[in-house]
Amino acid sequence: MLDQLLRDTGARTALMVERSGQMLATVGEVPRFDHVAFASLTAADFSANDQLARMLGENEFGALFHQGERESLYLADVARRVILVVLFDTSTTLGLVKLRVRGAVTDLTALFEELFARQDPSPQVEAGFLGDAEDEIDRLFGA
Amino acid sequence: MSLINYASREINCKLVYYGPGLGGKTTNLEYIYEKVAPTAKGKLISLATETERTLFFDFLPVDLGTIRGFKTRFHLYTVPGQVYYNASRKLILKGVDGVVFVADSQVERMEANLEAMQNLYDNMVQHGYDLTRLPFVIQYNKRDLPNAAPIRELQESLNPGWPIEDPAKHRPVPDPDRPGEFLVYEQDGVWIERVPSFEGVAVQGVGVFDTLRTISKRVLKALG
Numbered sequence: 001m002l003d004q005l006l007r008d009t010g011a012r013t014a015l016m017v018e019r020s021g022q023m024l025a026t027v028g029e030v031p032r033f034d035h036v037a038f039a040s041l042t043a044a045d046f047s048a049n050d051q052l053a054r055m056l057g058e059n060e061f062g063a064l065f066h067q068g069e070r071e072s073l074y075l076a077d078v079a080r081r082v083i084l085v086v087l088f089d090t091s092t093t094l095g096l097v098k099l100r101v102r103g104a105v106t107d108l109t110a111l112f113e114e115l116f117a118r119q120d121p122s123p124q125v126e127a128g129f130l131g132d133a134e135d136e137i138d139r140l141f142g143a
Numbered sequence: 144m145s146l147i148n149y150a151s152r153e154i155n156c157k158l159v160y161y162g163p164g165l166g167g168k169t170t171n172l173e174y175i176y177e178k179v180a181p182t183a184k185g186k187l188i189s190l191a192t193e194t195e196r197t198l199f200f201d202f203l204p205v206d207l208g209t210i211r212g213f214k215t216r217f218h219l220y221t222v223p224g225q226v227y228y229n230a231s232r233k234l235i236l237k238g239v240d241g242v243v244f245v246a247d248s249q250v251e252r253m254e255a256n257l258e259a260m261q262n263l264y265d266n267m268v269q270h271g272y273d274l275t276r277l278p279f280v281i282q283y284n285k286r287d288l289p290n291a292a293p294i295r296e297l298q299e300s301l302n303p304g305w306p307i308e309d310p311a312k313h314r315p316v317p318d319p320d321r322p323g324e325f326l327v328y329e330q331d332g333v334w335i336e337r338v339p340s341f342e343g344v345a346v347q348g349v350g351v352f353d354t355l356r357t358i359s360k361r362v363l364k365a366l367g
Binding site: 018025041125128129132134 | 151190200207210215216230237238355360364
């Protein structure tokens with residue numbers, strides 16, 4: 001779905017970021033920036049703008065656009081849980097990106113809502129994980 | 144809530160350092176950033192004012208490596224300490240897995256500590272989270288200052304505990320970090336649970352990793 005979006009728009013990269021700031025997926029050109037930091041800032045950006053929207057009496061800003069000289073970002077909400085980020089340059093246009101993202105968001109929303117509906121609310125990790133993780137915490141953070 | 148991504152086999156946990164302004168939250172993250180092995184840490188990002196007061200948040204990702212096939216990572220955040228940035232504080236708590244309350248031990252800051260603690264409870268409730276059920280630890284910072292309040296007073300004010308209703312949990316639990324004290328204890332016929340607490344001097348790194356180690360383990364334990 002995201003590959004198709006990139007082909008349709010001529011954008012370089014599409015990223016899916018969870019609202020709490022964790023990267024879910026990257027498609028297209030591998031970004032040169034630190035993707036962990038990028039995800040955290042994207043989530044904060046979207047959350048801050050949500051609050052601004054509410055101040056105006058809007059439920060949310062469903063999409064955000066950040067324009068640079070060469071690179072730009074278009075961000076769109078998916079199912080109130082995930083943010084779709086499209087990174088594009090001057091080889092395409094904002095209008096085309098907006099148009100195609102709108103269609104992609106509809107499809108992605110249906111997909112994520114189905115995923116969330118069937119997701120186990122308390123996913124388990126395998127036995128032994130906790131012991132190994134505690135050892136690693138002691139090693140990394142000094143016992 | 145911890146994000147376990149089975150497709151990419153990743154576990155990401157969000158830890159938030161909360162507390163009054165100038166209490167040492169950012170200093171905790173800076174010390175961690177300075178001391179953690181370069182391969183285990185990402186960039187420290189600070190959205191701060193020109194005077195280095197946190198405006199939105201500080202962010203530091205720390206990688207625990209791959210454990211039983213899962214790449215495990217902690218995302219450490221601080222919130223702005225100043226009350227007028229409450230909207231930002233609340234946003235950062237979204238999706239939180241564990242909270243560290245960094246209290247300022249100075250007697251003069253007691254009111255600010257209490258205000259920040261109350262604000263933490265209020266913001267958690269607004270997100271639908273129950274702080275008594277979420278991994279939570281307190282760090283009493285600035286223990287080196289001459290005007291630091293006694294730990295006993297700080298504990299009584301900021302960590303009074305809450306009653307435990309489940310009879311299965313009515314048994315004393317010693318505090319591993321405070322010999323002779325208990326995290327679960329009976330008082331006047333009521334069973335009380337307190338959160339772990341640590342004494343810190345964050346600028347020197349004292350208590351910083353004790354705090355981080357405990358909250359990290361509690362968060363992973365909560366994964367099941």
